[in-house]
Amino acid sequence: MTKTISDLEEIARKCRVEIVKMVHRAQAGHPGGSLSEIDLLAALYATRMRVRPDEPKWGDRDRFILSKGHASPGMYSILAEMGFISHEDLKSYRVLGGVCQGHVDMKWCPGVDFSAGSLGMGLSFGMGCATAARLDGSDRRAFVMIGDGEMQEGSVWEAAMAAAHHELGNLKVILDRNRIQNDDFCEVQMRMFDIPAKWKAFGWNVKEIDGHNMTEVMEGLDFLEAPENCNGPSILIAHTIKGAGISYMENNPSFHGAAPNDEQFHQAMVELGEVDA
Amino acid sequence: MTRMAATRDGYGQALLDLAGNEKVVVLEADLGKSTKSLHFRKAYPDRTISCGIGEQNMLLVGAGMAASGYIPFASTFAIFTERAFEQMRNGVARPNLAVHLCGSHGGTHTGTDGSSAQSIEDLAIFRTLPNVVVMHPCDDVSTRVLTMQLPALGSPSYMRTARNKTPVLYDGREDEIQIGKGIVLKEGNDVAIVACGVLVSESLKAAESLKSEGIHATVVDMHTLKPIDGELIDTIVTQCGALVTAEDHNVIGGLGSAVAEHLVANTLAPLEMVGVPDRFGESGQADEMLEVMQISAHYIALAAKKAISRK
Ligand SMILES: Cc1ncc(C[n+]2csc(CCOP(=O)(O)OP(=O)(O)O)c2C)c(N)n1
Ligand SMILES: [Mg+2]
Numbered sequence: 001m002t003k004t005i006s007d008l009e010e011i012a013r014k015c016r017v018e019i020v021k022m023v024h025r026a027q028a029g030h031p032g033g034s035l036s037e038i039d040l041l042a043a044l045y046a047t048r049m050r051v052r053p054d055e056p057k058w059g060d061r062d063r064f065i066l067s068k069g070h071a072s073p074g075m076y077s078i079l080a081e082m083g084f085i086s087h088e089d090l091k092s093y094r095v096l097g098g099v100c101q102g103h104v105d106m107k108w109c110p111g112v113d114f115s116a117g118s119l120g121m122g123l124s125f126g127m128g129c130a131t132a133a134r135l136d137g138s139d140r141r142a143f144v145m146i147g148d149g150e151m152q153e154g155s156v157w158e159a160a161m162a163a164a165h166h167e168l169g170n171l172k173v174i175l176d177r178n179r180i181q182n183d184d185f186c187e188v189q190m191r192m193f194d195i196p197a198k199w200k201a202f203g204w205n206v207k208e209i210d211g212h213n214m215t216e217v218m219e220g221l222d223f224l225e226a227p228e229n230c231n232g233p234s235i236l237i238a239h240t241i242k243g244a245g246i247s248y249m250e251n252n253p254s255f256h257g258a259a260p261n262d263e264q265f266h267q268a269m270v271e272l273g274e275v276d277a
Numbered sequence: 278m279t280r281m282a283a284t285r286d287g288y289g290q291a292l293l294d295l296a297g298n299e300k301v302v303v304l305e306a307d308l309g310k311s312t313k314s315l316h317f318r319k320a321y322p323d324r325t326i327s328c329g330i331g332e333q334n335m336l337l338v339g340a341g342m343a344a345s346g347y348i349p350f351a352s353t354f355a356i357f358t359e360r361a362f363e364q365m366r367n368g369v370a371r372p373n374l375a376v377h378l379c380g381s382h383g384g385t386h387t388g389t390d391g392s393s394a395q396s397i398e399d400l401a402i403f404r405t406l407p408n409v410v411v412m413h414p415c416d417d418v419s420t421r422v423l424t425m426q427l428p429a430l431g432s433p434s435y436m437r438t439a440r441n442k443t444p445v446l447y448d449g450r451e452d453e454i455q456i457g458k459g460i461v462l463k464e465g466n467d468v469a470i471v472a473c474g475v476l477v478s479e480s481l482k483a484a485e486s487l488k489s490e491g492i493h494a495t496v497v498d499m500h501t502l503k504p505i506d507g508e509l510i511d512t513i514v515t516q517c518g519a520l521v522t523a524e525d526h527n528v529i530g531g532l533g534s535a536v537a538e539h540l541v542a543n544t545l546a547p548l549e550m551v552g553v554p555d556r557f558g559e560s561g562q563a564d565e566m567l568e569v570m571q572i573s574a575h576y577i578a579l580a581a582k583k584a585i586s587r588k
Pocket of ligand 2: 147148149176177178179180181
C-alpha cells in the first residue's frame with residue numbers, strides 16, 4: 001500500500017494532536033522539537049522503515065535512533081500510529097511506571113532502539129548499529145535524528161568523522177534544523193555557520209530540504225536511500241520550524257520545554273482541526 | 278507557613294550578589310534558564326560566556342579563565358556535569374584551578390524527565406577528586422550563602438542544586454552557614470540522622486514521627502560532603518551512639534560513604550544508609566520518586582529504628 005502525500009500529511013496531523021495532548025496532560029515535556037520533527041518521522045516510519053510493529057525486536061529491523069530524546073512525544077505518537085504501542089499507552093507519558101518515559105528509553109518502550117536523554121550520544125550509537133549490520137552482512141540501516149543545538153556537542157563530530165572514515169553507507173542522519181535550542185535561538189547561543197559545508201567537509205553526502213513540505217521530505221528520504229549515496233554516510237538537513245503547526249508555539253523558544261495551559265490547548269486543537277473554534 | 282523554594286534559585290541569586298567582584302564570570306551550556314544563571318547573564322552579558330551545548334568545552338574554558346585570574350562559575354544539569362568528569366579531573370582538579378561547577382536538577386527528585394536526567398552518582402564521582410569541595414545544600418538560603426563563600430575558597434568545587442521546591446530552613450540564620458561545617462537542626466540522644474539536600478526536610482519529618490514514638494533524634498544538615506565535618510560526626514556518635522545517613526543519591530559513594538569512611542577510621546557506631554538502592558530512576562513526580570526509591574521520611578524513620586536496635 002503506497003501512501004500518498006496527503007495520507008502522510010494526515011498521519012502527521014494526527015501525531016501533532018497526540019503530541020499536544022501528551023504534553024498538556026503531563027503539564028511538562030517538549031512540544032517544540034516534537035512538532036518540528038514530526039513530518040519527517042511520519043514519512044520515515046510510514047514509507048521507509050523496515051520494521052515489524054508486532055515483532056519490535058526483529059533482528060533485521062532498521063534502527064531509528066532519536067538522539068534528541070527529549071522530543072519523545074513525537075516519537076511516541078508515530079509509534080502509536082504504527083501500532084508498536086497503543087494510543088492508551090500515550091497517556092503514560094511522564095507517569096510513574098509508564099512505557100512513555102520522559103525521554104525515549106529502549107528499556108521501557110517497544111519500538112525504541114536507544115535510551116536517549118543526553119544529547120550528542122545517538123550518532124555514535126547509530127554508528128555502532130550500522131557497523132554491526134555490516135559485520136552481520138545485513139542490509140538493515142540505522143537512521144539517526146539529531147537536533148541543531150545538539151550538534152554543538154563535540155561527540156557528534158567524533159562520530160561524524162569516524163562514520164565517514166569507515167564509509168558507513170547504511171548510516172543515515174536527519175538533522176532537525178529548527179534554529180532553536182533550550183535557552184534561546186541557536187544564533188544567540190552558539191552560531192554554527194555553514195552547516196552543510198561542515199558535514200561535506202567531514203565526508204558526508206548532504207542534502208537540504210524543507211522539513212514540513214511532504215513532497216520535499218519524500219525526496220530527501222529518496223536521497224538517503226539512493227544507491228549512489230550508500231558509499232558513505234548521508235545527512236538530510238531538514239529546515240523546520242520549532243513548534244510547527246501551533247501558531248503560538250512556532251519559533252517560540254519558550255515552548256522548547258513547556259506545556260500549553262487549558263486555553264492554549266483548546267486553541268491548538270482548533271488549529272489542528274480537531275474541534276470547532 | 279513554611280516558605281518553599283528551589284535551591285537553584287539561591288544559586289542564581291548568589292551569582293548576582295557576587296557580581297560586584299569583577300573577576301566573577303559565568304559559563305553556560307544552554308541551560309541557564311534551568312540552573313538560574315540566566316539572571317546574571319541578563320544583568321552582565323559581557324561576563325557571561327555561552328559555551329553552547331558543550332559541557333566538556335565549558336569546563337576547560339573555565340580552567341583557562343581561572344588560570345588567568347578569573348573566578349568562573351559554570352553550571353548545567355548535575356547529570357551533564359558528569360560528561361565533563363575527566364575535564365574536571367585532569368583540567369581543573371589536578372592543577373587545582375578554582376572553577377566552581379554547579380549541577381542543578383540533581384537526584385531522582387528532579388522528577389518526570391526520567392532516569393537520563395536523574396543524576397544519582399554526581400556526589401560520588403566528584404568526591405573522588407583531590408582538591409574538590411563537594412556540597413549539596415538543602416534550601417535556597419544556604420545555597421546562596423555557600424555559593425557566596427566560594428570565591429574565598431581558592432580551590433575548585435562541585436555543588437548540586439535541585440529543580441523542585443523544598444521547605445526553607447535558614448531564613449534569618451545566614452550566619453550559621455559555613456562551608457565544611459555541618460549544622461545541627463534538631464537535638465536528641467537516641468539516634469542521629471545526617472542528611473543532605475532534599476532529604477534534610479524529609480529527615481526532620483522523620484524525626485517528628487519518631488518523637489511521637491518516644492524516640493529522640495538529632496538531625497544534621499551535612500551540606501558539605503567533602504571535606505566532611507568529622508568533628509561533628511564524632512560528637513553525634515558520642516551523643517547518640519547510632520547513625521543514619523539520608524541522600525537522594527546512589528547509596529554507593531555519596532554522603533553515606535563519606536560518613537562511613539570517617540566512622541571506620543575513628544569511632545565505630547551502627548550506621549544505616551538511606552539512599553537510592555543502586556538502581557536507575559524513572560519518570561515520576563518528585564514525591565513519588567522518594568517513595569519508589571525508598572528514601573522518604575518513612576524510610577528514614579525505619580532506618581533510625583534499625584540503627585538503634587543495632588546499638
Ligand atoms: C548533554 C546534554 N546537555 C544538555 C541537555 C539539556 N537539553 C535538553 S534539550 C536541549 C536543547 C536541544 O536543542 P536541539 O538539539 O536544537 O533540539 P530541538 O530544538 O529539536 O528540541 C538541551 C540543552 C541534554 N539533554 N544533554
Ligand atoms: Mg533545535
